[in-house]
Amino acid sequence: MSTNMRAIRISAIAFPGMNALDMVGPLEVLARIPQSSISIVWKDKVPIRDMRGMTITPDSTFDETSVDDVLVVPGGSGQETLMNDEIVLEFIGRCARRARYTLSVCTGALLCGAAGLLQGRRATTHWSAFHLLGYFGAIPVNRRVVVDGRHVSAAGVTAGIDGALHLTSLLTDAQTAQVIELGMEYAPAPPFGSGSLATAAPEIVNAARQSVQPITHARLATARRIATRLGITRY
Amino acid sequence: MSTNMRAIRISAIAFPGMNALDMVGPLEVLARIPQSSISIVWKDKVPIRDMRGMTITPDSTFDETSVDDVLVVPGGSGQETLMNDEIVLEFIGRCARRARYTLSVCTGALLCGAAGLLQGRRATTHWSAFHLLGYFGAIPVNRRVVVDGRHVSAAGVTAGIDGALHLTSLLTDAQTAQVIELGMEYAPAPPFGSGSLATAAPEIVNAARQSVQPITHARLATARRIATRLGITRY
Numbered sequence: 001m002s003t004n005m006r007a008i009r010i011s012a013i014a015f016p017g018m019n020a021l022d023m024v025g026p027l028e029v030l031a032r033i034p035q036s037s038i039s040i041v042w043k044d045k046v047p048i049r050d051m052r053g054m055t056i057t058p059d060s061t062f063d064e065t066s067v068d069d070v071l072v073v074p075g076g077s078g079q080e081t082l083m084n085d086e087i088v089l090e091f092i093g094r095c096a097r098r099a100r101y102t103l104s105v106c107t108g109a110l111l112c113g114a115a116g117l118l119q120g121r122r123a124t125t126h127w128s129a130f131h132l133l134g135y136f137g138a139i140p141v142n143r144r145v146v147v148d149g150r151h152v153s154a155a156g157v158t159a160g161i162d163g164a165l166h167l168t169s170l171l172t173d174a175q176t177a178q179v180i181e182l183g184m185e186y187a188p189a190p191p192f193g194s195g196s197l198a199t200a201a202p203e204i205v206n207a208a209r210q211s212v213q214p215i216t217h218a219r220l221a222t223a224r225r226i227a228t229r230l231g232i233t234r235y
Numbered sequence: 236m237s238t239n240m241r242a243i244r245i246s247a248i249a250f251p252g253m254n255a256l257d258m259v260g261p262l263e264v265l266a267r268i269p270q271s272s273i274s275i276v277w278k279d280k281v282p283i284r285d286m287r288g289m290t291i292t293p294d295s296t297f298d299e300t301s302v303d304d305v306l307v308v309p310g311g312s313g314q315e316t317l318m319n320d321e322i323v324l325e326f327i328g329r330c331a332r333r334a335r336y337t338l339s340v341c342t343g344a345l346l347c348g349a350a351g352l353l354q355g356r357r358a359t360t361h362w363s364a365f366h367l368l369g370y371f372g373a374i375p376v377n378r379r380v381v382v383d384g385r386h387v388s389a390a391g392v393t394a395g396i397d398g399a400l401h402l403t404s405l406l407t408d409a410q411t412a413q414v415i416e417l418g419m420e421y422a423p424a425p426p427f428g429s430g431s432l433a434t435a436a437p438e439i440v441n442a443a444r445q446s447v448q449p450i451t452h453a454r455l456a457t458a459r460r461i462a463t464r465l466g467i468t469r470y
Binding site for chain 1: 254255257259260262263266268270273275288289290291292294336341352359361362379380390391392393394397400401404409410412413414416417418420422423424425426427428429430431432434435436438439440442443446447450
């Protein structure tokens with residue numbers, strides 16, 4: 001039985017205030033793997049509102065979920081309120097130890113960091129949180145997708161699609177991933193070329209930084225507390 | 236009051252069997268426009284399952300919805316079953332006449348075509364349905380995003396993000412769109428470069444074509460019927 005004939009089960013954590021695209025992008029990629037199945041998990045099955053107001057309903061609870069293959073951890077502003085939530089962090093830690101791969105998207109990396117998964121691992125996250133990775137013991141790597149063993153991390157929001165395509169090739173083979181890339185017509189053409197700190201004009205960077213300043217401050221304070229808890233002293 | 240200070244209301248149609256990414260990608264872009272609001276509309280507010288099994292709940296019904304600014308029409312395999320649904324087509328037609336812009340994503344273009352919106356208009360859609368555009372009286376343009384007056388069409392699935400960024404610059408200004416592109420870290424790096432028919436290897440194109448063959452056949456038969464209904468004789 002070849003690798004890509006085996007059923008692959010993918011679970012994604014959903015949570016209030018998540019960024020839906022962080023989750024839907026990767027799930028659209030991974031659900032296209034032949035014989036894969038996806039599920040959306042949370043503490044309960046009550047509908048969740050994402051940070052844009054979209055209503056998504058989990059189909060599985062933490063207690064019902066045993067992740068064998070892939071755990072997807074999205075980000076979004078709601079991530080910050082989960083950083084001390086032991087139920088969530090315990091679930092992420094338990095699944096990640098068992099899963100073949102964990103894929104963090106955007107500030108989902110901070111949740112993985114709080115769960116202790118990033119210690120000594122190379123990882124990336126959204127540019128606005130990149131400077132926080134060290135507080136979780138991670139080795140920050142300024143790339144769109146970083147694979148370190150069983151942890152795959154993707155940078156901000158849209159990078160989850162790239163991360164999931166990389167992961168698809170690890171789970172199956174390059175041909176399967178290429179067919180999916182074509183099926184999703186993923187030949188992107190960003191109209192402005194301002195999608196990274198390196199390419200955006202200074203006034204665009206300033207405006208984008210200002211818009212995330214309050215949550216970035218909150219995330220820094222949280223990261224410091226977690227560093228203490230994890231016993232991490234060098235960041 | 237400058238254009239981008241005015242509240243911009245965005246409505247997206249959701250439907251059973253839709254492709255969630257077709258909708259969530261553009262909504263993530265458009266919801267970042269300052270003072271914008273988004274809503275997800277359908278015949279009723281019963282939870283919908285997309286073609287991958289994700290559960291999304293509409294927050295508004297057709298009867299409650301008056302689209303002043305933007306109507307987003309996603310695609311996905313469920314689009315095919317709506318091509319003769321007069322309630323859906325009437326809603327799309329009514330909103331599109333009133334809205335400043337309609338954005339079709341992927342095979343959402345076929346729904347817009349069935350609603351009579353594409354007659355004489357340049358448009359694009361997912362590569363697997365591109366040859367069907369003429370049946371709706373559209374002028375097929377092989378680009379990722381096509382703007383023709385008040386109709387913006389995006390090619391397959393992921394192209395909705397590009398389309399929505401273009402649309403953002405039409406609704407506001409280039410600076411606003413650039414800040415959003417950076418906020419979403421949209422500096423994509425497709426790992427395989429197989430995202431279009433022009434760049435994918437022949438065996439990848441064949442495999443991708445085969446996977447959509449049944450629905451493409453069904454869509455062709457439907458497009459022919461609709462061409463007759465619309466009185467279109469040249470395709």
